[in-house]
Amino acid sequence: MSAAQASAQHPTPIPPPLVLLDLDGTLMDSAPGITASVIAAFERLGLPVPDEQGLRSFVGPPLPASMRAHGVPEERLTEAVTAYRAAFEAGGMWDSRVFAGVPEVLQQLRGAGYTLAIATSKPQVYARPICERYGLSDLVDGVYGAPLDHIPSSKATVIADALADLGPRVPTTERIVMVGDRHHDVEGSAEHGIACLGVDWGYADPGELAGAVAIVPAVADLLAAISAQVRPRVG
Ligand SMILES: [Mg+2]
Known part of the structure; x- marks a missing residue:
């Protein structure tokens, strides 16, 4: 054969x-929990919180890129991501x-x-x-x-x-x-x-x-x- x-x-x-x-x-x-966690992170770092449209833009893309695009300086990126994750794990992820x-x-x-x-x-x-x-x-x-x-x-x-x-x-x-x-x-x-x-x-x-x-x-x-x-x- x-x-x-x-x-x-x-x-x-x-x-x-x-x-x-x-x-x-x-x-x-997933916007409510994500945007609330972004606000918490920017407040924690003492940086200006993005406006509403800016906050919504965080939903979806990789987080470090969004942080960078909204004024988080390179040397504070890790700190910002850590602050975001803390807020996200504390409740944002279930919102x-x-x-x-x-x-x-x-x-x-x-x-x-x-x-x-x-x-x-x-x-x-x-x-x-x-x-x-x-x-x-x-x-x-x-x-x-x-x-x-x-x-x-x-x-x-x-x-x-x-x-x-x-x-x-x-x-x-x-x-x-x-x-x-x-x-x-x-x-x-x-x-x-x-x-x-x-x-x-x-x-x-x-x-x-x-x-x-x-x-x-x-x-x-x-x-x-x-x-x-x-x-x-x-x-
Ligand atoms: Mg998406």
């Missing part, structure tokens, strides 16, 4: 399509909620055969207990976050970690889609050649998601938008 005949009899299973999901601003409204309809959409996606993985810039040491507490862990195939703050990371490195860990469950690139609310999601997935759907209910500024393949207006539209991008089954 030729190799071609053998492979026709025992075709290599094609992995189902994979959906990478951002957490903050996409699956969860969030899952957007209405999200659990149902995740169940529908899984029912349709998609592999689901959360890929967040939130450190993994927080992301996993938060997803556990809010009932998201059981609805997805993996939760991937950033390493600790002193190790540089980006959405692209988090996605790389997720793909490495999922291994044989990762389909070809055109059968993977990222869903996120910020330009970091668009850019991080683009580094892997992965298309990104932008969501309209998160924390992006107007025009920020210009690089997304489509904008999803509401949680209720997510299933259709993902299916239009990557079909759940081959054939």
Whole structure:
């Protein structure tokens, strides 16, 4: 029997399509706890607290970059991040909620055969207990976050970690889609050649998601938008 005949009899299973999901601003409204922790950190350091728009911009991107962008001098970055983490662990991390309809959409996606993985810039040491507490862990195939703050990371490195860990469950690139609310999601997935759907209910500024393949207006539209991008089954 030729190799071609053998492979026709025992075709290599094609992995189902994979959906990478951002957490903050996409699956969860985590702004209240994050902004309160930012305020606490700036007050602790005696630095001017960012205005409301500035505070919202902290939701999603890696923390040190946001601190830097809002006037924390390089030599006080560690102090600022430590103050933020203290406030976050003292309560901020539990001051969030899952957007209405999200659990149902995740169940529908899984029912349709998609592999689901959360890929967040939130450190993994927080992301996993938060997803556990809010009932998201059981609805997805993996939760991937950033390493600790002193190790540089980006959405692209988090996605790389997720793909490495999922291994044989990762389909070809055109059968993977990222869903996120910020330009970091668009850019991080683009580094892997992965298309990104932008969501309209998160924390992006107007025009920020210009690089997304489509904008999803509401949680209720997510299933259709993902299916239009990557079909759940081959054939
Ligand atoms: Mg986000």
